[in-house]
Each structure stands twice: as C-alpha cells, then as structure tokens.
Amino acid sequence: VSPATAEKVERAARELRYRPNLVARSLRIERTGTVLVVFPVLANPFFAQVHAGATRAAAEQGVGVVVCPIQDEDGREPLPIPSQTLDGVLTCSLDKSQLWETWGDTPHVALDSNPRHGVPAVNMDVAGGARQAVDHLLSLGHKHIGFLRSEREAWTFGTRHRVVRDRTRRRARLTEVATSFALADAAGNAERILGVHPRPTAVLCEDDNLAVAVYHAAHRLGLRVPEDISVVGCDDLPLARLMSPELTTIRLPAEEMGAHGIKVLLALMAGERQRCPLLETTLVLRESTRAPRS
Amino acid sequence: VSPATAEKVERAARELRYRPNLVARSLRIERTGTVLVVFPVLANPFFAQVHAGATRAAAEQGVGVVVCPIQDEDGREPLPIPSQTLDGVLTCSLDKSQLWETWGDTPHVALDSNPRHGVPAVNMDVAGGARQAVDHLLSLGHKHIGFLRSEREAWTFGTRHRVVRDRTRRRARLTEVATSFALADAAGNAERILGVHPRPTAVLCEDDNLAVAVYHAAHRLGLRVPEDISVVGCDDLPLARLMSPELTTIRLPAEEMGAHGIKVLLALMAGERQRCPLLETTLVLRESTRAPRS
DNA sequence: TTGTAAGCGTTATCAG
DNA sequence: CTGATAACGCTTACAA
Numbered sequence: 001v002s003p004a005t006a007e008k009v010e011r012a013a014r015e016l017r018y019r020p021n022l023v024a025r026s027l028r029i030e031r032t033g034t035v036l037v038v039f040p041v042l043a044n045p046f047f048a049q050v051h052a053g054a055t056r057a058a059a060e061q062g063v064g065v066v067v068c069p070i071q072d073e074d075g076r077e078p079l080p081i082p083s084q085t086l087d088g089v090l091t092c093s094l095d096k097s098q099l100w101e102t103w104g105d106t107p108h109v110a111l112d113s114n115p116r117h118g119v120p121a122v123n124m125d126v127a128g129g130a131r132q133a134v135d136h137l138l139s140l141g142h143k144h145i146g147f148l149r150s151e152r153e154a155w156t157f158g159t160r161h162r163v164v165r166d167r168t169r170r171r172a173r174l175t176e177v178a179t180s181f182a183l184a185d186a187a188g189n190a191e192r193i194l195g196v197h198p199r200p201t202a203v204l205c206e207d208d209n210l211a212v213a214v215y216h217a218a219h220r221l222g223l224r225v226p227e228d229i230s231v232v233g234c235d236d237l238p239l240a241r242l243m244s245p246e247l248t249t250i251r252l253p254a255e256e257m258g259a260h261g262i263k264v265l266l267a268l269m270a271g272e273r274q275r276c277p278l279l280e281t282t283l284v285l286r287e288s289t290r291a292p293r294s
Numbered sequence: 295v296s297p298a299t300a301e302k303v304e305r306a307a308r309e310l311r312y313r314p315n316l317v318a319r320s321l322r323i324e325r326t327g328t329v330l331v332v333f334p335v336l337a338n339p340f341f342a343q344v345h346a347g348a349t350r351a352a353a354e355q356g357v358g359v360v361v362c363p364i365q366d367e368d369g370r371e372p373l374p375i376p377s378q379t380l381d382g383v384l385t386c387s388l389d390k391s392q393l394w395e396t397w398g399d400t401p402h403v404a405l406d407s408n409p410r411h412g413v414p415a416v417n418m419d420v421a422g423g424a425r426q427a428v429d430h431l432l433s434l435g436h437k438h439i440g441f442l443r444s445e446r447e448a449w450t451f452g453t454r455h456r457v458v459r460d461r462t463r464r465r466a467r468l469t470e471v472a473t474s475f476a477l478a479d480a481a482g483n484a485e486r487i488l489g490v491h492p493r494p495t496a497v498l499c500e501d502d503n504l505a506v507a508v509y510h511a512a513h514r515l516g517l518r519v520p521e522d523i524s525v526v527g528c529d530d531l532p533l534a535r536l537m538s539p540e541l542t543t544i545r546l547p548a549e550e551m552g553a554h555g556i557k558v559l560l561a562l563m564a565g566e567r568q569r570c571p572l573l574e575t576t577l578v579l580r581e582s583t584r585a586p587r588s
Numbered sequence: 589t590t591g592t593a594a595g596c597g598t599t600a601t602c603a604g
Numbered sequence: 605c606t607g608a609t610a611a612c613g614c615t616t617a618c619a620a
Contacts, residue, residue: 021598022598028611084360085326105313299590314614315612
C-alpha cells in the first residue's frame with residue numbers, strides 16, 4: 001500500500017473512532033482465536049499453574065485463553081457453564097463426559113483425565129509419582145501407611161488409589177480415609193486418620209493442602225512431624241516449601257501439562273491428531289519424612 | 295408453528311447434526327451473551343467468591359461469564375489478555391487504567407477500584423472495615439500496632455493504609471511492613487514485623503493469608519497468639535475459621551460485590567447508568583485478639 | 589402457516 | 605493500486 005493512502009486511512013479510522021467488529025471478523029474467517037479452559041474450581045494454585053502454561057503456549061500462536069470453573073469453592077454448588085463461541089476447549093481434571101456435550105463438536109482436549117473417554121488426553125504419570133511416594137515410605141521402614149484420599153471420583157484419584165493399594169499389599173498395612181478438599185472436611189478427616197489405633201506412622205495425602213490439614217491435626221494431637229508421623233503431599237505447591245518442616249511431595253508438571261494440552265488442541269483444530277506422551281512426575285524429598293520410631 | 299412441521303424440522307436438524315453457529319447469531323443480534331471477569335490472579339478464594347456471585351447473577355439474565363487473570367501465581371509475570379468478542383467487562387481489584395483500553399468502548403464496570411477513574415465502580419466499605427479493626431485493637435488497649443500491608447498499589451490498599459495511619463495517630467504507635475502476597479515474601483516479612491523492637495502487641499494484616507504467615511512466624515519465634523500477639527486478618531476466607539486460634543478478621547461481601555457488579559454492568563449494557571452504594575463490611579470477632587499483657 | 593429477502597461487518601475475489 | 609461485490613450463517617420483517 002502506498003504510504004500516502006495508508007496515512008489517509010489511518011487518520012480517517014482515528015477520526016471516526018473505528019473499532020473492527022471482532023464478531024463479524026470471526027464469522028468471516030471462521031475462527032474466534034479463543035479457547036476455553038475449564039477447571040473444577042478457580043482457587044487452586046495447581047490449576048493456576050496449568051492455566052499459566054496453557055495461556056503462554058496459546059499466546060505464542062496468537063490464541064487467547066479464557067477460564068471457567070464448574071463449581072464454587074466449597075466444591076458443592078455447580079456453576080453455570082458459558083456456551084460460548086470458541087475455537088476449542090481444554091478441560092482439566094474433569095471426567096464428566098456428560099459435561100463434554102456442552103460444546104458439541106468443538107475440538108476438545110482433556111488434561112489429567114481418563115484417556116479412554118474418546119477425547120484426546122494429555123496426562124501426567126500419576127501412577128509413577130504415587131509409586132515413588134509409596135516406595136519411599138516403604139524403604140524408610142514404614143509398616144502402616146495412612147492414605148488421606150479424595151472422595152471425588154476422577155481418573156487421577158482412581159489411578160493413585162489403585163497404585164497405593166497394590167503397592168502396599170503384603171508390605172504394609174493401609175488405612176484409608178476419604179475426604180473432600182473443603183477445608184473444614186479436610187481438617188476433620190486429618191484428625192480421624194491420626195486417631196486410628198494403631199496409628200499409621202506415615203500419611204500420604206492426595207494434595208498439599210490436605211497435608212497442611214494433617215500438620216494441623218498432628219499439632220493438635222501433640223504429634224511431631226516427622227518424628228512421630230511422616231507426611232507426603234502431592235502437587236508441590238509453593239506452599240510446600242514454606243511449611244515447617246518442609247513438605248516432601250510429588251511434583252506434577254502443571255505448567256508443562258497446560259502448555260502441552262494447548263499444543264495438542266491447536267493441532268486438533270488444524271485437523272491433525274497427535275500422540276500424547278505421559279508427562280514425568282518426581283518425588284521431591286524434603287523434611288517431612290523419616291524412618292518410623294522403632 | 296404446526297406440530298407436524300415442528301417435528302419435521304427437528305428430525306431434519308438431528309439427521310444433519312445441525313449446530314447453530316453462535317458467531318453468526320451474535321453478529322446478527324449484536325450481542326454475544328458473554329461477559330469477561332478479570333482478576334489480578336486466579337488462585338485466591340476471595341476472587342473465587344466474587345466470581346461465584348457474578349456468575350450466578352449473570353446466569354439469571356441468561357448471560358455467561360468467563361474469567362481471565364492478568365498475572366500468574368507468583369504475582370510477577372504478566373499473562374496475556376484475550377481480546378475477545380464480549381458484551382462487557384468486569385474488572386476486580388485492578389487500578390491499571392491503561393489496561394482498560396484493551397476493551398475499547400465495551401461496557402466496563404470496576405469492582406474494588408478507585409471510583410474516580412471514570413469507570414463505574416462497585417465498592418465495599420473498605421475504610422469502614424479498617425476503622426472497625428483498628429478501633430477494636432485500640433479499645434483492647436493496644437498501644438503499638440503492626441501493619442503488614444500490601445506493597446502493591448491499589449485503591450483498596452491505599453484507602454486501608456490511610457485509615458490505619460489516621461486512626462492510630464496519637465493513639466498508638468504504628469509499625470508498617472510492606473509485602474507481596476507471594477508466600478515466600480509473606481513469611482519473611484511476617485518475621486520482620488515480629489522482630490521489631492519494641493515488638494508490636496498486635497498485627498493487622500492486609501489479607502487472611504498474610505495472617506497465616508504471621509501465625510507461622512509467631513510460632514517460630516516462640517510467641518503465642520493471642521497471649522503474646524493479637525492478629526487481625528482481612529477477607530474472612532473459609533481458612534480463617536480453621537486456624538488455631540480462630541482468626542479475627544474483616545469480612546468483605548465478596549459474592550455480593552460480584553453479583554452487584556454484574557447488575558450494574560448489565561444495566562450499563564442496556565444504556566442505564568446506576569448509582570453504586572458502598573457494600574457493608576463487618577469485623578468478625580474470633581479468638582486471635584485480646585488485650586495486651588500489661 | 590410457509591417462503592423469500594435483506595442485512596449484520598468483516599474478508600476475499602475480481603475487475604477496472 | 606483502487607473500488608465494487610459476494611459470501612460467512614444467522615435473525616427479522618414482510619410477502620405469498
């Protein structure tokens with residue numbers, strides 16, 4: 001374009017306060033440039049990390065990301081889902097296949113979900129992480145392990161549950177307590193698992209926040225971590241390094257999963273179906289685990 | 295419509311797997327039925343409550359809500375903002391007027407923000423809440439109050455800061471420490487404020503999470519709450535009732551603000567400008583405050 | 589009750 | 605390099 005006309009056009013645009021109509025543009029080019037990321041709840045640092053990874057990966061391709069949770073923080077009340085004009089949907093930690101119909105045939109990739117649900121899934125090696133955690137406790141000599149697990153049904157929780165049961169079989173006693181992630185529940189259930197007789201010498205938690213509840217309960221019961229009770233968390237939230245003693249926890253590649261999910265989704269939108277490798281998880285050893293008292 | 299034709303149409307629709315194109319529909323009716331809610335960060339229960347209120351109020355009018363944070367959890371890295379096709383924008387706890395230009399002239403209401411920024415603002419009585427908290431401590435007889443405040447500039451923090459300074463003037467000594475909300479910072483700064491000589495007998499925190507950090511620091515320094523140090527939080531997160539001792543904190547009407555914000559926004563979209571009353575805040579007295587040792 | 593046509597604001601194509 | 609025109613898929617108004 002000639003610089004002269006370009007200038008003329010730009011001035012006219014400014015004078016008329018011209019704003020391109022993005023809806024019309026989307027209609028014409030047949031894409032909105034936006035994908036939706038759906039989480040169970042908003043206020044969880046793990047999901048925030050997934051989101052950060054997804055958002056940055058999407059931005060690299062000029063795609064925007066908006067978020068929507070399906071529950072409020074108490075984890076009870078379902079929240080309405082926006083039926084929006086979107087290029088794609090990325091769900092995280094949701095197994096509800098009924099929910100997936102909300103978006104008809106818009107491209108959909110699931111993070112941290114059952115890979116057998118017909119939706120391309122990007123997953124972390126949840127089983128491997130759990131295995132490392134259990135093996136760590138067994139190798140320290142623990143013979144009675146508590147498992148403060150999620151009462152919610154989900155692929156992650158299911159696989160973790162299975163691994164913990166299988167791996168402890170004939171090697172240690174296992175005491176399970178199911179809980180919601182709501183703080184009040186977690187606090188009560190943490191006390192319950194520490195109140196079992198005989199008491200477990202170590203507790204495995206589905207989540208770092210639950211580990212906080214266990215610390216809290218231990219404190220109330222006059223037990224010391226890790227002298228009286230070892231604790232292992234999951235997610236490696238920033239919080240984990242600030243607890244005293246610092247929390248041994250399973251690190252999950254949250255950001256990486258978010259970024260990877262977006263790549264698979266964008267590929268899917270372009271018509272290509274990609275292979276999805278399991279993302280690596282590692283046990284981060286800190287101060288909250290040691291051998292049980294003899 | 296005749297039931298016969300209706301049936302015929304519906305069958306044809308099913309057979310052809312017809313999906314209405316929402317973009318085309320939006321172009322024609324000139325609205326998308328979606329508003330964007332923007333928060334500083336994702337993983338904060340306070341914002342989650344605001345979101346729940348906003349989402350439910352919007353759903354009542356058939357409007358969907360999507361969310362977007364402008365920072366990642368560390369509070370450092372800015373995240374890209376989706377420039378989307380939206381009917382309106384609700385920002386929460388953001389003062390950055392530059393950011394507001396992102397949405398051109400789409401209707402915009404600001405929550406918890408400076409009312410003098412030309413954008414309709416729905417606010418809580420932050421000043422009143424802070425006043426109650428300070429007065430409570432003064433009436434207990436505290437003569438040296440610590441204020442663990444946010445280092446970020448924002449309308450809320452500014453007003454609270456002003457109230458705390460004005461209200462303590464000539465009535466108590468005031469020791470201020472500014473901090474970010476990042477856990478590592480908070481932990482360090484909590485220790486700093488308790489390390490001051492002479493030590494404050496009470497600490498006021500910008501946020502319940504900061505109060506957790508203060509509890510933590512107190513514990514490390516061998517101080518007991520509230521015998522050695524009184525603590526007051528802000529937000530009344532679910533967490534507050536689970537701390538031991540239970541936290542005295544300023545309750546902010548988060549859900550109400552979200553719902554009210556949506557109402558004002560929808561009215562604005564319809565062309566009406568509404569008055570915005572200050573939403574009530576109350577100090578919730580629990581166990582973390584008492585008179586100082588004499 | 590059913591069918592037709594115009595128009596929303598873009599982008600893309602094709603003459604001038 | 606410029607200007608006119610069709611098409612995206614829907615809603616709405618009006619005619620058959």
